[in-house]
Amino acid sequence: MFSLQRAHANGDRYLLLLGADLMLRERAIVSALRAYPGPVIGMTEDPVSGANRYFDHVLPASSYKAKPALKAVEEFERQTGLKPDAVVPIYEMNLHASVAIAHHYGLPALSDEALRRSRDKHTMKVAFEEAGVSCARHRLFSTAEELRAIAAELEFPLVLKPRDFAGSVGIIRVNAADELDDAYEHCRSSLMEVAGTFDLTDGRFQAEEFFVSTHEVSVEVINYEGSRAVLAVTDKNKSAPPYFAETGQLVPSRETGNAALRELALKACEALHIDRGIAHVEILVNGDELSVVEVGARPGGDGIMDLIDRVYGFSPYDLHIAAYRRTIEELPPIPDTPQGIAATGFLKAAGGTITGVHRPHGFDPVERALYVTAKPGDHSRPPTSYLGREGVIECFEHGRGPGDSQEFQARVAELAAAHSQNLFSVEP
Template sequence: MFNQRNANDDRYLLVLGADILLRERAIVSALRTYPGQVLGMAPTPDGQNRFFDDVLRADYYNAEDALAAVKRYELETGLRPAAVVPIIEMTVHVSVAISQHYGLPSLSEEAVGLSRDKHTMKAAFEAAGVPCARHRTFSTLADLREVSEELTFPLVLKPRDFAGNTGTIKVDSPDGLPAAYDHCRDELLAIAPLYDFSDGRFQAEEFVRSTHEVSVEVLNYGDQRAVLAVTDKSKLPAPHFTEIGQLVPSRESDNDAVRDLGIKACEALGITRGIAHVEILVNGADLSVVEVAARPGGDGIMDLIDRVYGFSPYDLHYASYLNTLDELPKIPREPRGIGAIRFLKAPVGTITAVNAVEQFTDEELALYVTAKAGDRSHTASSYLTRDGVMEFFRPGAKAAADPVAFQKAVAELAAFRTKAVFTVAEEGDSR
């Protein structure tokens, strides 16, 4: 039967942030699950994604600009959004602003405020009995020196308003505070114009000792919540703890304490819509929540879940925003295999060549090189210093039973590929 999508319907699904690397399958899910038109948003024509039915011309980091574009589109076409769904961190507040104008389901402003500000987030955790690091806020170096006297070293400094390890740095003693403050502030100011961030919004936390870190993807639908999956994170050591990979299923996938804490963290912040990404430090039975983002986990985690468990988390994310779930479905727990994402980092120096890979193993699904010849490769300190990414998958329940071994194999293969792909004139990093 000829299946014609209803182009005359007066509603469309607006997706914010699915055009970014490793979020693109959110577009696939939207086109598969929504019966009408699916729209994106971009500030310029060169940012338009050809997979959308249409692209609104606006900055999807700016709520006022984005709402104005949706209103203009309604005047021009008569079409209104059926739901406005955030895929990345900095579009959550924008989705709320547009949704509130049109009376659509969305997160509350209070939930957005709690989940976007690391200080109010941890205050909410403390009030709800969710374990987390002791912290203090600061604006200047003088403030930092003062609040550090109320905390126990080592400390971790970070901006209050952003994710992706940007500005994060460990400091072991009071002598290290000036240099650590400069790093934290400089990295924030480098991206502040793009996201309209304010200077002087920083946080110092007591360092929490752990053996590893996981993330829990939680589906929220009103007062109903369910864990979709648990992910093992690969991170570089101090001082920046830069994330370099993700793996599903986690060694903690069947740990009920981890899963329950992910749900409790979402409850503490009042997250009632869509997928939330909960990061947890694990040290035996001791757990500590790092932070929660009120949107799907990035770094290809949704794709890993899809590959390993056979369902798309994005389908459920959209259904929550569209109010099309009668109740939460039963989430598959038996893995079909094990999957991983690993980010490539060229040695510090100037990249003089990016070399092609002639043959891949069966477990290597994709290689995306984001750096190019002539680029300067800096010390890995955040997502901004990545030079490429690889995707891996090994089928079979037996493979999924040993995440640690697979993680090691992935790390070795990614290191081998990094050395082959990048030719670098190595030199000291001036940053």
């Protein structure tokens, strides 16, 4: 524990920040320390080996499970007399815990209805349909037998996914009925691999019709007590079919000026009753046709907030935290002309066991940072979700704009591939 005596107007309050210890979300801590006049505290199940040194203190509990998380906050209050002044979720899987803690202490939070609609992909799709938000037709299933039955009600190709998770885990495309059993096994086994960590339940899956698109974007929307505004649009790079892992992000998107896309993102947030903080809206684009994939009631991951900061000169985390502190006076206007173009590209080692991690051969002028997360002895997983990454590069070039997005995205992907080949020795 560092000193918890930093001055605060109320004396016995702190800001609880959940999920900012995760990679590419850490700059939320910077925003919190910059804005909050008191201690900033995190939470992790293993604070000794997993604590982030920028927090003033880290509570010893899983921030993914509401009851243990609330219990840890109450125990900290008994020990120190300190209470949370705001509870700010940064990651999808922190939402339930953040709402439980906030409600217990009478603090601003997502509404129960917003939580219900945004954390279950089925409830989300139903809300979209009722509000006239374009999205894919879907059905629910729990077993392989149920999947085969409901597949007859939909048109192939299909996309299978867990209802309660994120990061592309378990998501797979199915082109024909004879692929259903193998696809079900991938969907279920991927979910069960992380179920214990995130307190997820088996048998909660859905199948939806595949929307033919040329590309996918995400829209970051700031929501605040009945009002909302678009902050930025991001282009996504995706892995090869049948998987949908995100391999890179880019700001500003080629769709930045698409008014219909922006309006659809705002309408999607409204349909889910998201009334606080940044929401991450994923949308498929095929010319004038748009289809909302899903919405996360939290800031986008993969360093998207940092890309926006580089390109537009403000941190979206500042607004997200202010929304939970109720210190926003008015929502900001749409960002002005970008200062440049920024992107991330994820590193992917060849399949097998990593036997060595080497020094990089050099850097391209657009590269701003390289982070390697793999170490010798790690098994390089297939690129099916965020779990298959071995690191990331961050790139920026001044004076570029949306018209350069596809060219720059390809360049960053090539740099990531070159680093992946040079950095890792792999034994098949």
